Amino acid sequence: MIDGVPPEVIAREATLWLNPGYAADADAWELPLDPHIAQARLARCAGLLAALFPELAASGGRLESPLVPIPHFQAALGQADSGTWLLKRDDALPVAGSVKARGGFHEVLAYVEDVAGKAGLLTDATDRRTLASPEVRALLAQHAAVVGSTGNLGLAIGLIGIGLGLRASVHMSADAKDWKKRRLREHGIEVAEHPGDYASAVAAGRAQAQADPRVHFVDDERSTDLFLGYATAASELQAQLRACGRTVGAAHPLCVYLPCGVGGAPGGILYGLKRVFGAHAHGFFAEPVASPCMLVQLAAGCERRVSVYDVGLDNRTEADGLAVGQASPLVAPLMARLLSGIFTVDDDTLLADAWRLEEREGVYVEPSAAAGLRGPLWLQQSLQGRAYLQRHGLERCMADATHVVWSTGGSLVPEAIRDGFRARGQALAERL
């Protein structure tokens, strides 16, 4: 048994856990990682990306997703008067269709810059469109990107990797969705399947890469390049909030709800938001009741790695992107002071909420991406949530709060698979 893990978590009951280590005044500026490095890389590679992917031509190669209000969904949960709820639609990110895109693209771009630089084909001043030249492509064809993934990171790494002319291979766990494996193979990306869970798929990818110096392993558990790529979403959100007139400050809290698997994507985004908004940004992660790996790790303390299996949970969930048993050892210690709390979600609620979101707002998301939707409810309606608001002096300003629910994937899900989730979600929504 692990001290600090609440009994509700062990009993697979949905709950909100407040992080006892959260320090509102923790200064993310003092932390060593700088998202501007990733922002600069993605900016200088925008022309290259626009040339490689027609989907990115309209944005000039910038990887961006819309921010939209969801008043009808809010009303469906009986929360019409509980502040402004916005959906950050990373499900609609071009090319890779998920929250993993910014990190995945950033890491592969960093790798190919390095390979081309070492071969004398690129300097700091060279236009990055050179990376699409026949000479560089011939060089990159001798190199590969390898990743272990529940699916969406594999799509991001595979698609940018193949687009740049690298070989790409993705190691996936047994419970990864078949349609994701099919899609990867259709694009010429090699898929290796493993009988174990996500962690064993990552370990297999790491082993493959160690054997060959021309293979780059994208380490979802430990990579700072991924993490910084994810963090670039913060300045994008800041610009979008400004553009729609939402103020963030002491009397205008920004509350953000992020689905969490291994923790890289939500951790990077929150890290970036803390650097931009400091104490005025309040970050909550959402995890499936069977896979609350970040909750278990933070509750246990970060001195030793623990997993959901250690508290008797089985890591089995429809939210395949979040089916991770052990949190990232890079991200968990960073979140120990920056993260406000974590709420858990059962699969029935995920499917029902995904259906409600589509019915009310016309937005289809995959089950993992629906995990954050109950965040504003937990914060404002639960005893723990109210205690948090009171502790941080927020009770009286919640009418002016901005709630950003991060939607993390869905646009690539085939229609037939969507129909299956829709039918189950509708039946559950009518019953719950």
Ligand SMILES: Cc1ncc(COP(=O)(O)O)c(C=O)c1O
């Ligand atoms: C749809 C979706 N949402 C959220 C996440 C969580 O990201 P992370 O595993 O970096 O915590 C993933 C991860 O693959 C995902 O596919």
